Amino acid sequence: MPIRVNLDVMLARRKTASKELAAAIGITAQNLSILKTGKAKAIRFSTLAAICRELDCQPGDVLEYAPGPEPDDSAVADGEG
């Protein structure tokens, strides 16, 4: 995925716990973990805005473009169809 999420770096800089941020921006800790580990396919502007508000940062501090392989969306169960 060419978009890297540097949320853990920002959390460390702001000395904020994941659970604390998740509660503050109104998402589950599980979803925040998906975002942190780079498994998320997209991020809503509202979520990004809430993260920036809570961590007092810019979107560019959280997201980074790093050229790499494109994601494979064709996760078909048995290859047919």
Place this chain on the structure above:
Amino acid sequence: MTKIQRLSSRLRLLFLAGIGLVPLLHALGWAYFEQVISTPPFSFSPLLGLSWGQPPFMAGAVTPTMKLLGFAASMLPGAATMYSFACLAGLFGRFGKGEMFTAQTVGLLRRLGWAVLATQGLRVLHGSLSTLILTMDNPAGQHMISVGLDSATVSETVTGVVIILASWVMDEARKLKEEQELVI
């Protein structure tokens, strides 16, 4: 959701029972061949592979060997039907647990479609084998083999194709759901 889960759980039990009933019905059909074939309106005749309700000309009585071979032949589509029931039981089991658009449910629906198609192909083969078995003791020149399609075979083939198509649509829904789950 509760309505779907409740009905699905019941259907799962029904299809699980169906898996056991298929060989039993085929066995009974062949064991009591004479009674089944002579009882109007021959509603159980397709079970024996005789879609037209009339047995072919037989010079003698139906022997136990014929019945055994007939049962084996009828278990060709019977086994495919049992597999269809197993797919349905699995599918409704997952629906009962609240699983709707997952790779497993899509896979089960797709396998069900192929099983329905296979059943129809095997049904045609079963019909031919049945006439061959029932006329195997006839004198030379009076052995018979028939190949035929009835309206049920045609309509169920269409059903199989529709199920496969529905599984493709369901797979698209699964992809959308998975993508939606990864939008934070």
